[in-house]
Amino acid sequence: MARSNHAIHLSAADMPTRWYNIQADLPVPLDPPLHPATRQPATAADMSALFPDSLIEQEMTTQRWIDIPEDVLEAYSLWRPTPLFRARALEERLGTPARIYYKYEGVSPAGSHKPNTAIPQAWYNKQAGVKRLTTETGAGQWGSALSFACNRYGMQCTIYMVRVSYETKPYRRTMMEMWGGEVFPSPTDRTQAGRHVRERMPDTLGSLGIAISEAVEDAATTPGTKYALGSVLNHVLLHQTVIGLETQKQLEQIGEKADVLVGCVGGGSNFAGFTFPFVADKIAGKAKDLRVVAVEPAACPTITKGRYEYDYGDTEGLTPLLKMHTLGHDFVPPAIHSGGLRYHGMGPLVSAVVEQGFVDAVSVKQVGVFDACRIFLETEGILPAPEAGHAVRAAIDEALRLKAEGRKGTVVFNLCGHGFLDLPAYQNYVAGKLTNFDFQTGAPE
Numbered sequence: 001m002a003r004s005n006h007a008i009h010l011s012a013a014d015m016p017t018r019w020y021n022i023q024a025d026l027p028v029p030l031d032p033p034l035h036p037a038t039r040q041p042a043t044a045a046d047m048s049a050l051f052p053d054s055l056i057e058q059e060m061t062t063q064r065w066i067d068i069p070e071d072v073l074e075a076y077s078l079w080r081p082t083p084l085f086r087a088r089a090l091e092e093r094l095g096t097p098a099r100i101y102y103k104y105e106g107v108s109p110a111g112s113h114k115p116n117t118a119i120p121q122a123w124y125n126k127q128a129g130v131k132r133l134t135t136e137t138g139a140g141q142w143g144s145a146l147s148f149a150c151n152r153y154g155m156q157c158t159i160y161m162v163r164v165s166y167e168t169k170p171y172r173r174t175m176m177e178m179w180g181g182e183v184f185p186s187p188t189d190r191t192q193a194g195r196h197v198r199e200r201m202p203d204t205l206g207s208l209g210i211a212i213s214e215a216v217e218d219a220a221t222t223p224g225t226k227y228a229l230g231s232v233l234n235h236v237l238l239h240q241t242v243i244g245l246e247t248q249k250q251l252e253q254i255g256e257k258a259d260v261l262v263g264c265v266g267g268g269s270n271f272a273g274f275t276f277p278f279v280a281d282k283i284a285g286k287a288k289d290l291r292v293v294a295v296e297p298a299a300c301p302t303i304t305k306g307r308y309e310y311d312y313g314d315t316e317g318l319t320p321l322l323k324m325h326t327l328g329h330d331f332v333p334p335a336i337h338s339g340g341l342r343y344h345g346m347g348p349l350v351s352a353v354v355e356q357g358f359v360d361a362v363s364v365k366q367v368g369v370f371d372a373c374r375i376f377l378e379t380e381g382i383l384p385a386p387e388a389g390h391a392v393r394a395a396i397d398e399a400l401r402l403k404a405e406g407r408k409g410t411v412v413f414n415l416c417g418h419g420f421l422d423l424p425a426y427q428n429y430v431a432g433k434l435t436n437f438d439f440q441t442g443a444p445e
Contacts, residue, residue, distance in 0.1 A: 008250045010081035016245040017068055019238045022276045024064035025283050030348055031323035042320045049220045050227040052128035058235035075119045079108045084250040089379035096403040101412045103247050112417030113270045114145030117239035121228045122149035131224040132156035136211030139165055139340040140172025141417055142230030147181030160186040160214040163206035171421040186211040193217050193316045207332045208343040209315035216318045231267025232347045240273020248277055260398045262413035264390035265294040266340050268347030274414035282358050294361045295394035299437040300333040302346045303361035324351040334437035336366050337425035340387040365436040369393045370429040385417035
């Protein structure tokens with residue numbers, strides 16, 4: 001079949017109407033979350049202070065397919081289905097025989113993949129009578145998405161933004177505020193968790209683990225309030241599978257088959273959403289040669305350097321313990337510009353598919369990521385978010401690997417967000433001020 005079109009679009013009728021739950025197909029089931037006080041398997045009742053029953057059910061179920069509510073599908077239709085592009089100019093620049101495609105999630109209202117779960121989380125909470133949601137955000141992509149979703153459903157939204165991102169990404173903060181969200185630099189003096197951290201580390205740049213502690217405490221102690229998480233948890237990854245399900249249809253439409261899939265990972269939501277429908281084929285033995293690559297920052301190498309064990313999802317130990325790859329819940333990553341990837345832990349489902357041999361993990365350094373983003377801007381005309389730039393870097397590396405091996409192949413990656421509000425980071429890059437960091441010492445290399 002001819003492949004002359006640069007963009008591969010789906011019709012509205014082709015948008016997925018169900019989410020895919022990989023828990024139904026894992027050869028080895030997930031270890032259960034543990035109650036933070038008793039260390040016994042957490043029950044639905046244990047989670048009810050933070051989440052509505054509908055999302056707790058999605059978190060715990062092993063049902064393979066979950067119907068997407070009509071109201072959520074209507075909201076999705078503002079930007080979904082998203083396009084799949086053939087990166088012909090990038091292929092030519094690299095001189096690779098590989099074909100490179102990218103699924104582009106930067107067309108959403110918030111500019112990233114995050115609304116794919118923000119919309120259903122807000123909707124399910126609204127149905128449960130919740131008036132206000134709290135959350136944390138690193139780079140601001142998730143905070144923007146949840147502010148957008150809460151605005152759509154007439155809910156209040158409070159965001160604890162990691163301090164270093166609050167200071168270096170002011171325009172994302174403005175975006176949240178434009179949608180009615182209230183944003184605070186974490187750690188704050190609003191919560192006991194925040195005050196405790198500030199007493200111990202008065203000059204801390206903050207971390208997602210710290211911000212999660214604050215958002216969880218706020219939700220658990222405020223009537224009419226629940227907590228929403230932008231990554232890591234099973235129901236969050238579930239909602240993102242619309243990405244991979246669409247990508248499968250788009251590749252089928254042009255008669256193409258992926259040989260390599262690439263996605264960046266912080267907590268795992270966009271990577272899981274993009275790859276899990278394909279990983280299902282690997283589990284079933286239908287795609288044994290498919291290489292699935294999770295790429296993370298060398299300054300926060302959760303999978304490649306972390307331990308696979310139970311750990312808290314937050315710094316203060318307020319959340320259930322999850323079996324996952326972790327650098328330790330008290331780890332504060334260096335101040336890289338990819339704020340959305342500065343998390344100490346990895347989603348249990350992503351950790352599981354790595355441990356069970358279906359996914360490979362690599363880490364890349366910050367300067368190399370920005371080099372790749374510049375190449376992508378020059379060839380494909382899109383400025384990636386620094387987080388998404390990790391996938392660009394790894395996709396380029398995979399295409400060059402195929403070139404070095406004299407092999408053809410198809411590399412597909414998820415470009416999970418645009419970088420239009422990340423220009424201060426690119427300003428540092430252009431000025432030669434960008435550095436790599438040692439993850440253990442936090443010092444520039």
